[in-house]
Amino acid sequence: MALTIITATLFFLIFLLSKLPSSTAQEQPWIQAGYWFSGSGFPISDINSALFTHLICAFAGLNSSTYELSISSSDSQLFSNFTNTVKQKNPSIKTLLSIGGGLANRSHYSSMVSQSSYRKSFIDSSIKTARAYGFHGIDFSWVSVGTDSEIANMAILFDEWRVAIESESRNSNGSIQLVLTMAAQYSPYVGNGTFPIGSINKNLNWVHVMAFDYYMPKSWNQTGAQAALYDPGSEKSTDFGINSWINKGLSANKLVLGLPFHGYAWTLVNPKDSAIGAPAKGPAINIYGAMSYKDIKGYIQTYRGVLQYNATYVVNYCTIGSSWIGFDDVEVVKIKVAYAKKKNLLGYFVWQIPQDDNWVLSQAAQEDKKTTINNKGRLLLVILLTATAIIILILSSTMWYLRKRVLRCIGLADEQKESESKLRTTMASIENTNVPQVFSFTDIVVATNNFSNENKLGEGGYGPVYKVI
Numbered sequence: 001m002a003l004t005i006i007t008a009t010l011f012f013l014i015f016l017l018s019k020l021p022s023s024t025a026q027e028q029p030w031i032q033a034g035y036w037f038s039g040s041g042f043p044i045s046d047i048n049s050a051l052f053t054h055l056i057c058a059f060a061g062l063n064s065s066t067y068e069l070s071i072s073s074s075d076s077q078l079f080s081n082f083t084n085t086v087k088q089k090n091p092s093i094k095t096l097l098s099i100g101g102g103l104a105n106r107s108h109y110s111s112m113v114s115q116s117s118y119r120k121s122f123i124d125s126s127i128k129t130a131r132a133y134g135f136h137g138i139d140f141s142w143v144s145v146g147t148d149s150e151i152a153n154m155a156i157l158f159d160e161w162r163v164a165i166e167s168e169s170r171n172s173n174g175s176i177q178l179v180l181t182m183a184a185q186y187s188p189y190v191g192n193g194t195f196p197i198g199s200i201n202k203n204l205n206w207v208h209v210m211a212f213d214y215y216m217p218k219s220w221n222q223t224g225a226q227a228a229l230y231d232p233g234s235e236k237s238t239d240f241g242i243n244s245w246i247n248k249g250l251s252a253n254k255l256v257l258g259l260p261f262h263g264y265a266w267t268l269v270n271p272k273d274s275a276i277g278a279p280a281k282g283p284a285i286n287i288y289g290a291m292s293y294k295d296i297k298g299y300i301q302t303y304r305g306v307l308q309y310n311a312t313y314v315v316n317y318c319t320i321g322s323s324w325i326g327f328d329d330v331e332v333v334k335i336k337v338a339y340a341k342k343k344n345l346l347g348y349f350v351w352q353i354p355q356d357d358n359w360v361l362s363q364a365a366q367e368d369k370k371t372t373i374n375n376k377g378r379l380l381l382v383i384l385l386t387a388t389a390i391i392i393l394i395l396s397s398t399m400w401y402l403r404k405r406v407l408r409c410i411g412l413a414d415e416q417k418e419s420e421s422k423l424r425t426t427m428a429s430i431e432n433t434n435v436p437q438v439f440s441f442t443d444i445v446v447a448t449n450n451f452s453n454e455n456k457l458g459e460g461g462y463g464p465v466y467k468v469i
C-alpha cells in the first residue's frame, strides 16, 4: 500500500517537473570565470579549466610612447600558449586577455584615452594582439580611473572599441566578435560621479565587479570584513555595490560578481577583543597581511585555529594569538554564488585561481546549483525519478507475487514485514546518494604550509595588485 503511494507520488513529481515552464533566465549563459595572473608563477597546464567557462590571462601592459599593448618577452611565451593549453582540459573554454591591472601606471592610461589617435593605436593593437595569441576576448582592467575627464574619455573609448571589434569581425569573413569586458571596483561611484554606465551597457559584454579589498591591514586599523556581502552599518559591502550598479542603470545581466581567493591578517591590539571591527595595529603574518586561501588554510591547520563565521557580514575569520585573519571559506563562496543567481547576475569570477587550495573554492562555486535547475538538470531528475519509480513498481509487484505464494504455502506474515523494511533501507540509500556533498573544514587537505609571501607580494600576486592607486 505504502509503495503504491510512493510510486504514485513519484509519477506525480515527474509530471510536475515536465510541466514546469522553462524560464528564459535558465537559458542564459552562466559565466564562471577565473583570473590567472602570470606573476603567480602558477603553471598554466595545472589550471583545472573544467571548473570554468572563461579564463582570463593577466596582464598585458601599455607602451607609453606608441599606446600599443606591450607584453614582456617572458609573458609573451606564456600568453601565446595560454588558450591552447587550457583547452586541453575543457575544449569549450573561452579565454580573455586582460590589459592593465593594479600595478599599471595610471597616467599612461589617462593619456591614452585622452586623444583619438592614441585610442586608435590602443584599440587596433588590442584586437590584433588578442587574435594573434588566440584569445576570444579582451578585458580592460584600468582600476585607477577616477577623474571626470578620464571617465568621459573611457565612455568614448568603449564606443570606438565596439565599432572596431564589429568591423574586424565583418572584415575577417564574419569570424565571431571578440568579447569585450572591463574590471571595475565594487560600486559604480568613482571620483565625482559614476562609471560611464550608458557606454558600458551599450558596448561591453559584461563587467567584472571586484567585490573585495574593502579593508586592508596596511590602511585600516580595525579588523574588517574585506569582502562582506552585507554590512548594516556601512556602504562597504557587496550588496550595496551591486544594488548601486543596478540602481544607476547597469543591467543585472552585465554584472559578474568577484569572489576573492585571498584574505587579510591584522595584528590585534588586544587578543581578547577579536570581533569584526576590533582595534588593530597593522598587518600580521607578512608585511601586507595579505594571504592566499591556500596559505590561510595551512596556517589555521598548523596552529589549530578555530574557524568562525559571522552571518551578519557573511564572512569567515579566525584568531590565532594576536593575529586575526578574515577570508571567504567554502560556505561563504556558496552563499555568494547563490546571491549572484538570486540577483539575476550574469555569473561570477574568481581572483585569482592559483590561490585556491586544491580547487576547493572553485568547486564550491561551480557546484552551487541549488537555486536553479537548468534543463539538463531537469532531464536528469526526470530520468532518475522515472527509473526509481519503475524499480519500485517491479519490486512491489514481485513482492506482492512472492508474498501471495509464500502466504499460500506457509502463511508467514512476518516475512512480509522483513522484506518491506529491507526495501525501505534500499530506498533510503538510494535517496542518500542524491544528497549533495558538503565540504567541511576537516575535509580540506592542506598541501603546504608555505605562507611566507613577501616575495610573491612584491610581484603583486595578491589582493593589493588591485588596490586603487
Ligand SMILES: *[C@@H]1O[C@H](CO)[C@@H](O)[C@H](O)[C@H]1NC(C)=O
Pocket (backbone or CB within 6 Å): 063, 064, 065, 066, 070
Ligand atoms: C614602446 O615601443 C617602442 C617602439 O616600438 C619601443 O622602442 C619601446 O622600447 C617600447 N617601450 C616599452 C616600455 O616597451
Ligand SMILES: *[C@@H]1O[C@H](CO)[C@@H](O)[C@H](O)[C@H]1NC(C)=O
Pocket (backbone or CB within 6 Å): 077, 078, 080, 081
Ligand atoms: C609554447 O608552445 C610552443 C609550441 O607549441 C613551444 O615550442 C613552447 O615551448 C611553448 N612555450 C612555453 C613557455 O610553454
Ligand SMILES: *[C@@H]1O[C@H](CO)[C@@H](O)[C@H](O)[C@H]1NC(C)=O
Pocket (backbone or CB within 6 Å): 064, 105, 106, 107, 108
Ligand atoms: C608613470 O609614468 C610616468 C611617465 O611615464 C612617470 O613619470 C611616473 O613616475 C609613473 N608613475 C608611477 C606610479 O610609476
Ligand SMILES: *[C@@H]1O[C@H](CO)[C@@H](O)[C@H](O)[C@H]1NC(C)=O
Pocket (backbone or CB within 6 Å): 146, 147, 148, 149, 191, 192
Ligand atoms: C570633482 O569636481 C570638482 C568641481 O567640479 C573638480 O574640481 C574636481 O577635479 C572633480 N574631481 C574629479 C576626481 O574629477
Ligand SMILES: *[C@@H]1O[C@H](CO)[C@@H](O)[C@H](O)[C@H]1NC(C)=O
Pocket (backbone or CB within 6 Å): 171, 172, 173
Ligand atoms: C575571406 O575569404 C576570402 C574568400 O574565401 C579570402 O580570399 C580572404 O582571404 C578571406 N579574408 C580573411 C581576412 O580571412
Ligand SMILES: *[C@@H]1O[C@H](CO)[C@@H](O)[C@H](O)[C@H]1NC(C)=O
Pocket (backbone or CB within 6 Å): 221, 279, 280
Ligand atoms: C585609527 O585611525 C583613526 C583615524 O585614522 C585614528 O583616529 C585612531 O587613533 C587610530 N587608532 C589606532 C589604534 O591606531
Ligand SMILES: *[C@@H]1O[C@H](CO)[C@@H](O)[C@H](O)[C@H]1NC(C)=O
Pocket (backbone or CB within 6 Å): 275, 276, 277, 309, 310, 311, 312, 313
Ligand atoms: C557579526 O559581527 C558584528 C561585529 O563584530 C556583531 O555585532 C554581530 O553580532 C555579529 N553577528 C553574528 C551573527 O555573529
